[in-house]
Amino acid sequence: MCGGQTKKYYNGRLKGILKLLVNYWLILIGFTGLSMLIGNGNQMPGTLWQFIGNVTTFDTSYNGAWWYLFVYILLVLISSFIFRCSNRLPDCVTFAVSFIIYSSAYYVRFSISDKNWFLTKYGLIGMTFF
Secondary structure: OOHHHHHHHHHHHHHHHHHHHHHHHHHHHHHHHHHHHOOOOOOOOOOHHHHHHHHOOOOOOOOHHHHHHHHHHHHHHHHHHHHHHHHHOOHHHHHHHHHHHHHHHHHHHHHOOOOOHHHHHHHHHHHHHO
């Protein structure tokens, strides 16, 4: 992609991510408020760091199904780079690299302890990348 195309590509993607995050934040804040109203404030919002982690999607302690938001946002942000590399390499090389990333991420996700945030995220991103 040329400079203008890349800027246009990212502007559209960033608007989409922002719309997604606004909806996510509305749901997150609504359920956090509801949780506090019914007396579960110690679980949701929990600590300030738990709340910040959930707002930024770095942590999904409130709802495990939200793990995909961080992965989706990251893949969208690096998608232009991924597509450029993919278009420059032969299909068999792209497939082989993608398969290696997937396989190593699978191993990390299911065989290595999930105590390390970076390894956990690599497992999720690498398996979704393929």
